[in-house]
Amino acid sequence: MTACAIEAAASSGGTVRTALTIGADGSYAARLVPGGEGCWYPERWTLAGPEPYAVPLPVNQPEDEDCAVLPLSDGRVLIRRRAGEQFVFALLYPSGDGTGEVALGGVGCSEFTLVPQAADDPRVYGLAPGETSTELWLVHDPRFVAPLASGGTDSGGPRRITRLPGRCSGGVRLDRTGDLLAVDQELDGRTKSVVVDLRRGGLVTPLLQLTEKSNDRLLMADPDSGLLIVRSDAPGHDRMGWGVLGSSRPVRFPECLRLPDAAVTPFALQPGQALLPEQCAVALRIDGARGSWVGVWRPCDRRLRQFPAPDGWLTGAGLWTREGELHLPYATFQVPCGLARTTTPALPVMMPSQHEPEGSDERSRRPVPGPGTGPSEANASADATVTGPEPEPAAGPGSGTAPESATTPRSAPAAGTTPITGTAPADRPTGVETGPGPSDPGPGSPLPLPGPATGPVPLQRALIPVRRAS
Numbered sequence: 008m009t010a011c012a013i014e015a016a017a018s019s020g021g022t023v024r025t026a027l028t029i030g031a032d033g034s035y036a037a038r039l040v041p042g043g044e045g046c047w048y049p050e051r052w053t054l055a056g057p058e059p060y061a062v063p064l065p066v067n068q069p070e071d072e073d074c075a076v077l078p079l080s081d082g083r084v085l086i087r088r089r090a091g092e093q094f095v096f097a098l099l100y101p102s103g104d105g106t107g108e109v110a111l112g113g114v115g116c117s118e119f120t121l122v123p124q125a126a127d128d129p130r131v132y133g134l135a136p137g138e139t140s141t142e143l144w145l146v147h148d149p150r151f152v153a154p155l156a157s158g159g160t161d162s163g164g165p166r167r168i169t170r171l172p173g174r175c176s177g178g179v180r181l182d183r184t185g186d187l188l189a190v191d192q193e194l195d196g197r198t199k200s201v202v203v204d205l206r207r208g209g210l211v212t213p214l215l216q217l218t219e220k221s222n223d224r225l226l227m228a229d230p231d232s233g234l235l236i237v238r239s240d241a242p243g244h245d246r247m248g249w250g251v252l253g254s255s256r257p258v259r260f261p262e263c264l265r266l267p268d269a270a271v272t273p274f275a276l277q278p279g280q281a282l283l284p285e286q287c288a289v290a291l292r293i294d295g296a297r298g299s300w301v302g303v304w305r306p307c308d309r310r311l312r313q314f315p316a317p318d319g320w321l322t323g324a325g326l327w328t329r330e331g332e333l334h335l336p337y338a339t340f341q342v343p344c345g346l347a348r349t350t351t352p353a354l355p356v357m358m359p360s361q362h363e364p365e366g367s368d369e370r371s372r373r374p375v376p377g378p379g380t381g382p383s384e385a386n387a388s389a390d391a392t393v394t395g396p397e398p399e400p401a402a403g404p405g406s407g408t409a410p411e412s413a414t415t416p417r418s419a420p421a422a423g424t425t426p427i428t429g430t431a432p433a434d435r436p437t438g439v440e441t442g443p444g445p446s447d448p449g450p451g452s453p454l455p456l457p458g459p460a461t462g463p464v465p466l467q468r469a470l471i472p473v474r475r476a477s
Contacts, residue, residue, distance in 0.1 A: 127183040299320075
């Protein structure tokens, strides 16, 4: 799974940092690059080949800093521009010595957010939130682009799909086909994640209902494993936790993800872990007083591993491969388009019985239901109260920790790529719960990040009530 950098543009010394958005399949990425005198132009990165490379996509008129770009799987870049009281959209692509452009029309609104694509869905959606409701728009669908007699194409322009009650934000795809979209819906002063079924005209069902008065947001989801990364104040204060889509087990809030002097934000989930949510690796951005670095965590490992980011990292951008290799894009004046890579070793397979009791976790009151079902089973475990920390099991066989000697052979990196080695920064926050596991590697040794594993973790469907958007 991929993610985008959320920082504003910045420049420091020999480093060039601007936000980067990686496409759903990881083949392409895009960002806005400063062109001087307050002007910007789009830049497309190709990540699928042996070496990453960038292609500038300037047009006749410079772009504004508040434009948004989204790379598509066919190599084109969708750009959102503000034009007066509306937002207009276009597709950009390399064409000879210049940049080709296909206009897609516009939407009249004061705010518009593009929703990331699903892995196997070429459609692009967007949210236009208002004071009391939010409109969901289909911005681009390449399957319905018709040729014009003049030689161009007509996509029919953006089409409104439905109007959702409340102010909606976020936008996480729950399946690879792109039919289920999760959004964070603010109603009556509370924010809850709901699912919008795009196959059924925008049918809305609850997704996160941890407590009646809690604010429950979905940060990321992996369609293969069903792993959900959430943020909620159900434990009494704002915490990051994890659950499994459709499981009857409650959401858990690991203590190791709670850093006293730093903010932790997930930006990439490892794909390909079918029915193995506890084996799915999560890449985390950690922001402290002295900068940003990278963390890696996996539910069954129960420890947060921290290590320095490569110089020039486009902060908050990265992706996992199915094989457990973490890719971090970076840009410096010497290497304007680079990709740091590290291979993760496999950890022992963990069965459900080996995870109980889970140490240093707080649990929510309710499980994470599956979309589109009824209420009875969703309340079956609603009496699971929030609990305090439990004893941490000792490390050993079946404890989910990597052996001291776990390593993975690594080939020499291609030009423009840099392998990640070393240990966590010395100035990282103190008091981090790392849990049982091997000690951090010494300088210059490969980082033992969590990797793929095999072995089933059963998922159970839970029923939830259904309501339709008005």
